[in-house]
Amino acid sequence: MTPVRVVCHQLEPHLGDTDYNRRLSETAIRSAAALGAHVVVLPELMQSGYAFNDLAEARAVSEPLDGPTLCLWKALAIELGLIVVAGFCERLSAGRVANSAALIEPDGRLTVYRKAHLWDREKLIFTAGDAPPPVVDTAVGRIGMMICYDLELPEWVRLAALAQADLLCTPVNWPDGPRPVGERPAEIVRVQANAAVNRMFIAACDRHGEERGVNWVGGSVIVDADGYPLAGASAHPTEQQLVADLPLAQARNKSISEHNHVHRDRRPGLY
Amino acid sequence: MTPVRVVCHQLEPHLGDTDYNRRLSETAIRSAAALGAHVVVLPELMQSGYAFNDLAEARAVSEPLDGPTLCLWKALAIELGLIVVAGFCERLSAGRVANSAALIEPDGRLTVYRKAHLWDREKLIFTAGDAPPPVVDTAVGRIGMMICYDLELPEWVRLAALAQADLLCTPVNWPDGPRPVGERPAEIVRVQANAAVNRMFIAACDRHGEERGVNWVGGSVIVDADGYPLAGASAHPTEQQLVADLPLAQARNKSISEHNHVHRDRRPGLY
Known part of the structure; x- marks a missing residue:
């Protein structure tokens, strides 16, 4: 397994402006491809923005799986030969919506x-959603x-790790809040710990730009299987493009000492 | 609930020298009491040292629950009116030993x-051990x-939190290893995350001093319910005494937004 180049592009979707957000995502995906990315990760609700007042407002901008944004992302994944992971407001049946993420492979899957x-x-x-986090066996x-x-929820992250994810891609919108001076945001600390206890790489792509009084950490980060950051990891609430080359094979070795294995050491009968 | 003063005393037990280790622990416990500690935490295997070659060597210095070290700690807890948490090599039946920790209250329990x-x-x-982490309803x-x-194992920490621990006391001996320059040790990062996802205070007491080629992080830390350090939190492999006053009542409020509660948000049916 050769290293996998991952790009997290932290940018600013505009609430409700799906045309703008599509253009913004296309620019980001093309930029990642130009850098040789195998995987590009964009924020949660990239397609729609975040701070909806109510269900009606969210429903109005929601898209089905064959909507214009997912069609664009699929076309770009195929054209550029990379994997796109990004968040969108999904139109479900019966007037419901979901906070969803899409993973699209270069074959369009x-x-x-x-x-x-x-x-x-x-x-x-x-x-x-009621389904466990998917783990997709991609070409990389x-x-x-x-x-x-x-x-x-460390239990949820564990599910993905036990399903043998090498890399966890996580679109996020981390609302900002107070923290002690000089401390790395707790959101990032939790990503580091989740990676370390599972020996799994994690790429979290945050956003920036106020919406209706909400601001975000701007804490996009790419973390290695030991839990240490390879890119990002500070509160940086403006645009940033993180790039890291991940030796994903390391995630297949769960041994952390001669006698320890982060998953086989679990004692599920006791939990 | 008034704030609870917790002291972690990071010190250097000597392998196999239980007399020395008893004197060292007594000095540390008296020193914590002089600082007004309600709780003093000492390292893992404080009573015995860590780097045993084999079971026979560990067995030779192991102690039953009425051995001299636990009797001393009990006498000190009663005399000084504080809670002692410390590690010891416990003599079990049939020639077995356990890596154990004692929590002794001022009434001798x-x-x-x-x-x-x-x-x-x-x-x-x-x-x-096969028993879940105990949670003791102490006076503080x-x-x-x-x-x-x-x-x-975040599942294990979760058990203590779901059993309503306000404070998790953890004797540790964290073996040192490589880490990127400027990064906080991953052991500490995991403590922070465990605290934050459970809104529970954690006091981890590490040790220092080489034993048979093993060195330790020296990363003792006391972390608040948001996962930020109140004392310690660096690799500091020499003696240190951490002191923090913990508003434990904060750990009884698990709400982190108007609609979120770190434990009620779990979906155990899915894990």
Whole structure:
């Protein structure tokens, strides 16, 4: 397995302006391809923006799986030969919507994940997913997917790791909040720990740009299988493009000492 | 609930010299009491040292629950009116030994925990515990207990948190290893994440001093319920005494937004 080049592009979707967001995503995906990316990760709800007032507003900009944004991303994945992971507001049946992420491979194959753990007012808007985080056996390695607050449930991250993800791609919108001076944001610390206890790479792509009084950490980060950052990892609330080459084969070695293996050391009968 | 003063005293036990280690622990416990500590945490295997060659060597210095070290710690807890948490090599039946920790309250009550997840060659020496991490309802708050590598299993930490621990006291001996320049040790990062995802305080007491070629991180840390360090948190492989006043009541509020609660947001049916 040769190293896999991953790009996280932290940018600013505009709330409700799906035309603008499509153009923005296309520019980012083409830019990642120009850098030789095998995988490009864009933020949660890239297609729609985040701070909806209510379900009606979200529904109005939601898209089905054959909508214009996913069609664009699929066309770009095929044309450019890379994997696209990005968030979108998915139109479900019966007037419902989901906070979803798409993983699209260069052969056009689409995998969709629906956020299972909803943050704050998302609970008033989105229907939570009930399916485990998918792990897709791509040409460059096994890629898992989940979204933002899902990362705060170590049980959920464990599921993706036990399903043998080498790399977890996570579109996020991390709302900013207070933290002690000089401390790395807790959101990033949790990503590091999730990576280390599973020996799995994680690429988290955050956003920037205020929406209705909400600001974001701007904490995009790419973390190695030991839990140390390879790119990003600071609060940096403006545009940034992170690039890292990931030796994903390392994630297939779960041994951390002569006698320890991060997964076989689990004692599920006790949990 | 008034703030609880916790002291972690990172010191250097001598391998196999239980007399020396008893004197060292007594000095540390008296020093913590002089600082007004309600709780003092000492390292893993404080009573015995760590780097045993084999079971016979560990057995030779192991102690039963009425051995001289636990009797001393009990006498000190009663005399000084504080809670002692420290590690010891416990003599079990049939020639077996456990890597254990004691929590002794000022009324003399003893709670013992046996490390359930063993690190490296510990597997050749110690019998792993099968009981969940205890959570003791003390006069100053609910205190959970586990040891070192247990912290790398988020499922195990979750058990203590779901059993309503306000504070998790963790004797550790973190073997040192390479890390990127400027990065906080991953052991500490995992403690931070464990605290944050459970809104629970954690006090981890490491050691220093080489034993048979093994060195330690010296990473003792006391972390708040948001996952940020209140004391310690660097690789500092020499003696240090960390002091922090913990508003443990904060750990009883698991809400992190108007609609989120770190434990009720779990979806156990899916894990």
